[in-house]
Amino acid sequence: MAHLINSDVFLAFSTYATIVVLKMIFMSFVTVYYRMSEKAFSNWEDTRRVSKDPEERKKMLQTNPNVERVRRCHQNDLENIIPFVVIGLLYALTSPDLSTALWHFRVFVGSRFIHTLTYVMAIPQPSRALSWMVGLLTTFSMAYRVLTTALFL
Amino acid sequence: MAHLINSDVFLAFSTYATIVVLKMIFMSFVTVYYRMSEKAFSNWEDTRRVSKDPEERKKMLQTNPNVERVRRCHQNDLENIIPFVVIGLLYALTSPDLSTALWHFRVFVGSRFIHTLTYVMAIPQPSRALSWMVGLLTTFSMAYRVLTTALFL
Amino acid sequence: MAHLINSDVFLAFSTYATIVVLKMIFMSFVTVYYRMSEKAFSNWEDTRRVSKDPEERKKMLQTNPNVERVRRCHQNDLENIIPFVVIGLLYALTSPDLSTALWHFRVFVGSRFIHTLTYVMAIPQPSRALSWMVGLLTTFSMAYRVLTTALFL
Numbered sequence: 001m002a003h004l005i006n007s008d009v010f011l012a013f014s015t016y017a018t019i020v021v022l023k024m025i026f027m028s029f030v031t032v033y034y035r036m037s038e039k040a041f042s043n044w045e046d047t048r049r050v051s052k053d054p055e056e057r058k059k060m061l062q063t064n065p066n067v068e069r070v071r072r073c074h075q076n077d078l079e080n081i082i083p084f085v086v087i088g089l090l091y092a093l094t095s096p097d098l099s100t101a102l103w104h105f106r107v108f109v110g111s112r113f114i115h116t117l118t119y120v121m122a123i124p125q126p127s128r129a130l131s132w133m134v135g136l137l138t139t140f141s142m143a144y145r146v147l148t149t150a151l152f153l
Numbered sequence: 154m155a156h157l158i159n160s161d162v163f164l165a166f167s168t169y170a171t172i173v174v175l176k177m178i179f180m181s182f183v184t185v186y187y188r189m190s191e192k193a194f195s196n197w198e199d200t201r202r203v204s205k206d207p208e209e210r211k212k213m214l215q216t217n218p219n220v221e222r223v224r225r226c227h228q229n230d231l232e233n234i235i236p237f238v239v240i241g242l243l244y245a246l247t248s249p250d251l252s253t254a255l256w257h258f259r260v261f262v263g264s265r266f267i268h269t270l271t272y273v274m275a276i277p278q279p280s281r282a283l284s285w286m287v288g289l290l291t292t293f294s295m296a297y298r299v300l301t302t303a304l305f306l
Numbered sequence: 307m308a309h310l311i312n313s314d315v316f317l318a319f320s321t322y323a324t325i326v327v328l329k330m331i332f333m334s335f336v337t338v339y340y341r342m343s344e345k346a347f348s349n350w351e352d353t354r355r356v357s358k359d360p361e362e363r364k365k366m367l368q369t370n371p372n373v374e375r376v377r378r379c380h381q382n383d384l385e386n387i388i389p390f391v392v393i394g395l396l397y398a399l400t401s402p403d404l405s406t407a408l409w410h411f412r413v414f415v416g417s418r419f420i421h422t423l424t425y426v427m428a429i430p431q432p433s434r435a436l437s438w439m440v441g442l443l444t445t446f447s448m449a450y451r452v453l454t455t456a457l458f459l
Binding site: 014074 | 221222225231232233235236239240243246272275276277278279281289292293296299300303304305306
Binding site: 072078079080082083087090093122123124125126146147150151153 | 333
C-alpha cells in the first residue's frame with residue numbers, strides 16, 4: 001500500500017470526492033426549495049416564515065410527494081456516495097494506475113449525477129436502477145483492489 | 154497538496170472531527186431516551202422491555218413527534234457532518250494556514266452544537282436555519298480550497 | 307500522531323473498513339429483494355417492472371413492515387459504521403499497538419454483523435441492543451485514544 005498522498009491519484013480522488021459530496025449537499029437545497037414551494041414542512045417552527053395564521057400553518061405540516069422524492073434521492077446519495085468516499089480513499093492509497101483510477105472516479109461521479117436526474121425527474125426505469133448499479137460496480141471494483149492489495153485480518 | 158499528516162492542522166482536524174462525530178453519535182442516545190420515555194418504538198421486539206401485555210405493546214408501535222424531531226436532527230447531522238469530515242480531511246492535507254484551519258473547524262463544530270440545541274428545543278427560526286447555513290458555508294470554503302489546490306480531473 | 311499509512315495497523319483498518327462498508331452496501335440489495343418480493347415500492351416508476359395495470363401499480367405504492375425493518379437496519383448502519391470509519395481512520399494514524407487495534411476492528415465489525423442478523427431476523431432483545439452497544443464502545447475507545455493522543459483545540 002502506497003504511503004504518498006500527494007500523488008496524482010490522490011489529487012484526482014480529492015477532486016472527484018469533493019465534487020460528488022458537494023452534489024450530495026446540493027440535495028439539501030432542493031429539499032428546501034420543494035418544502036417552500038409545496039408548503040410542506042416537518043417542524044412547526046418552520047411554517048412561521050410562510051404564514052402567521054395557525055390554521056394555515058397546521059396544514060403545512062404535511063408530507064408531499066415531491067419533497068419525499070428528493071429526500072429519498074438524498075438518502076440514496078448517503079447510502080452510495082459515502083461508501084465510495086471511504087473505499088475510494090483507501091483505493092487511492094493502493095497506488096493504482098492513474099488512468100484506471102481516473103476512470104473509476106469519473107464513472108462513479110457521472111453515474112451519481114445521472115442517478116439524481118433520473119430520480120428527481122422520475123424518468124422511467126431502468127434508467128435509475130442502471131445508474132445506481134454502475135456506481136456500485138465502480139465501488140466494488142475499488143473494494144476488490146483494496147482487499148487484494150491490503151488484506152490484513 | 155501536502156503529504157504530512159502529523160502536522161498541527163491534521164491534529165486539529167482529528168480533534169474537531171472526533172468531537173463532532175461523537176456529538177452525532179450522541180443523537181442515538183437521545184432517540185433511545187425519547188423512545189423509552191414516550192413509549193414509542195418501531196420494532197415489536199423493542200416493546201418487550203417496557204411491558205409484557207400484547208395490547209399495550211401494540212400501542213407502543215407508534216410514531217411520536219419528539220422521537221421524530223430527534224431523528225430528523227440526527228439525519229441532518231448525517232447530511233452535514235459527514236460532508237464536513239470528508240472535505241475537512243482533504244482540506245487538512247492542502248497545508249492551509251493553521252489559524253485559518255482552526256477557525257474553520259471551530260465555527261463548523263460550534264454551528265452544529267447550536268443546530269442541535271435549536272432543533273431539539275424547537276427554538277423559533279431562523280436560528281436553526283442560520284446555524285445550518287454557517288456550517289455549510291464553512292464546508293464550502295474548505296471545498297473551494299481543496300478544488301483550487303488539488304484540481305485534477 | 308504517526309505519519310505512516312503503510313503500517314500494518316493501517317492495512318488492517320483498510321481491510322476491516324472495506325468489509326464493514328460492503329456489509330452496509332449489502333443492505334441496499336436486501337431492501338431491493340424485499341421491495342420486489344413484498345411488492346412494496348416508493349416510486350411510481352418502480353412498479354412498472356412488476357405490473358402494467360395502473361390499479362395494481364397504485365397498490366404497490368405501500369409501506370411494508372419487512373421493507374421498513376431492513377431500511378431501519380440500513381439507517382442504523384449509516385449512524386454507526388460511518389462514525390467507526392472516521393474515528394477508526396484517525397485512530398489508525400495514532401500508532402496504536404497492532405494487536406489492540408486489530409481487536410478493536412474485529413470486535414466492531416463482528417458486532418455489526420450480529421446487529422444486522424438480530425435486526426433482520428427480529429431476534430428478541432437485548433441481543434440487538436447489546437450488539438449495537440458493543441460496536442459503540444469500540445468506537446468510543448478509539449475516540450478516547452485519538453483525543454488523548456492528538457488533542458489540538
